[in-house]
Amino acid sequence: MKHKISFTINGEVKEVEVEPNKTLLKMLREDLDLIGAKEGCGAGECGACTVIVENKPVNSCLMLAVEVDGKEILTIEGLSVGINLDPLQESFIKHNALQCGYCTPGMVMSAKALLNRNHHPTEEDVKEALAGNLCRCTGYQRIVDAVLDIAKKGVGK
Amino acid sequence: MKKFEYLKPTSLGEAISILVKYGEAAYILNGGTDLIVSMRDKIVQPEYVVDIKAVPGIDKITYSEQDGLNIGATVTLNEISDSRVVQSHYPILAEACKTVGSYQLRNRATLVGNICNASPSADTAPPLLVLDAKVNIVGPDGEKTVPLNQFFVGVKKNILKKGEIVASVSVPPIKDEWTGVYLKQGRRKEVDLATVGVAVVCVGDEVRIALGAVAPTPIRASKTETLLKGKRIDELLLEQAGESALAEVSPISDIRSSKEYREEIIKVLVKRAILQGKKGCSA
Numbered sequence: 403m404k405h406k407i408s409f410t411i412n413g414e415v416k417e418v419e420v421e422p423n424k425t426l427l428k429m430l431r432e433d434l435d436l437i438g439a440k441e442g443c444g445a446g447e448c449g450a451c452t453v454i455v456e457n458k459p460v461n462s463c464l465m466l467a468v469e470v471d472g473k474e475i476l477t478i479e480g481l482s483v484g485i486n487l488d489p490l491q492e493s494f495i496k497h498n499a500l501q502c503g504y505c506t507p508g509m510v511m512s513a514k515a516l517l518n519r520n521h522h523p524t525e526e527d528v529k530e531a532l533a534g535n536l537c538r539c540t541g542y543q544r545i546v547d548a549v550l551d552i553a554k555k556g557v558g559k
Numbered sequence: 560m561k562k563f564e565y566l567k568p569t570s571l572g573e574a575i576s577i578l579v580k581y582g583e584a585a586y587i588l589n590g591g592t593d594l595i596v597s598m599r600d601k602i603v604q605p606e607y608v609v610d611i612k613a614v615p616g617i618d619k620i621t622y623s624e625q626d627g628l629n630i631g632a633t634v635t636l637n638e639i640s641d642s643r644v645v646q647s648h649y650p651i652l653a654e655a656c657k658t659v660g661s662y663q664l665r666n667r668a669t670l671v672g673n674i675c676n677a678s679p680s681a682d683t684a685p686p687l688l689v690l691d692a693k694v695n696i697v698g699p700d701g702e703k704t705v706p707l708n709q710f711f712v713g714v715k716k717n718i719l720k721k722g723e724i725v726a727s728v729s730v731p732p733i734k735d736e737w738t739g740v741y742l743k744q745g746r747r748k749e750v751d752l753a754t755v756g757v758a759v760v761c762v763g764d765e766v767r768i769a770l771g772a773v774a775p776t777p778i779r780a781s782k783t784e785t786l787l788k789g790k791r792i793d794e795l796l797l798e799q800a801g802e803s804a805l806a807e808v809s810p811i812s813d814i815r816s817s818k819e820y821r822e823e824i825i826k827v828l829v830k831r832a833i834l835q836g837k838k839g840c841s842a
Binding site for chain 1: 563
């Protein structure tokens with residue numbers, strides 16, 4: 403039986419009907435055409451599916467869509483305003499913090515959530531916050547640099 | 560993932576009656592980080608998934624000097640490791656919660672879920688065992704409290720019967736000064752299950768030791784504790800403690816480690832945990 407749920411996503415209120423066995427990630431990608439979040443492992447180990455729910459980064463592959471009823475969700479698509487990228491995204495570009503790009507939306511969302519809760523993260527804080535995001539191109543140092551740089555400029559929020 | 564019906568009770572009573580009604584066809588959904596993976600891999604195929612996150616009264620951490628700590632079923636691992644109360648009174652527990660999975664996983668995963676899943680490698684289990692934690696269970700026959708060391712009965716098996724829910728885990732207050740540590744050996748620092756986990760708490764002349772990932776359940780090394788009680792810790796005794804702990808467990812080979820490697824690491828970690836756990840202790 404489908405459930406009717408409503409939630410706020412990237413600032414917009416949505417109402418959808420979903421099967422209970424659909425994960426949040428599947429709903430984002432298949433029903434809402436938000437394909438930034440990716441499925442890597444599907445088991446909470448790679449972080450490519452990371453989105454922010456109620457201000458907290460979560461693995462959207464490990465959450466049922468029905469569980470976001472009444473909640474607020476932010477995905478990578480909600481970070482930019484019009485054609486203006488979020489300063490964090492700009493910093494990723496500036497630091498060449500992406501190669502194939504598959505892990506990037508998850509990386510950015512984990513980093514965004516970190517900067518929201520901690521305006522002055524140390525390198526250790528950044529590494530801890532991103533530990534659940536795997537990059538198989540292994541460009542970790544540039545990603546850490548991009549996050550630290552933007553944190554230093556104080557425009558994380 | 561196979562189709563199922565999603566139910567979201569708004570009271571413990573309602574949750575229990577749903578679980579009684581559907582029996583083995585129903586699974587509790589809490590943080591979901593174990594259940595959803597198992598459903599995806601078709602290891603479990605529930606017909607009813609019972610989300611307990613709308614049940615009031617099981618989402619809090621409470622503490623008092625008299626009663627100690629109480630952690631509700633739906634409290635996440637991040638809420639525990641971020642809790643000032645846990646950090647100041649039970650730092651070993653705050654640290655252990657941080658060793659599970661990744662930051663985003665810990666925003667969903669719960670301590671009670673970690674315990675109920677009853678994996679031999681559950682990271683919260685060894686610290687809770689050395690803290691003499693108790694499991695508060697509610698079910699069709701009312702409430703009961705069971706010591707954690709009687710809660711696990713085998714690999715991924717606990718004592719819960721049809722219709723029973725763990726409402727919270729409580730940790731009694733420790734009157735005397737104490738120190739403790741949880742050491743986890745994994746293949747890498749982050750996002751890995753424990754190859755071996757060792758928790759040590761020192762209270763007065765007593766040394767409590769618990770181990771994870773080395774037996775069908777997380778266990779207390781009670782013979783080793785007796786060996787150490789009241790004694791001055793020196794190199795020879797540490798050596799004996801490592802051997803003694805090893806004799807109390809039954810490590811196996813699996814994807815994370817060979818049996819032989821585990822046997823070595825058990826000895827090393829037990830010694831190291833006793834030394835680190837002792838620091839600042841009067842005995």
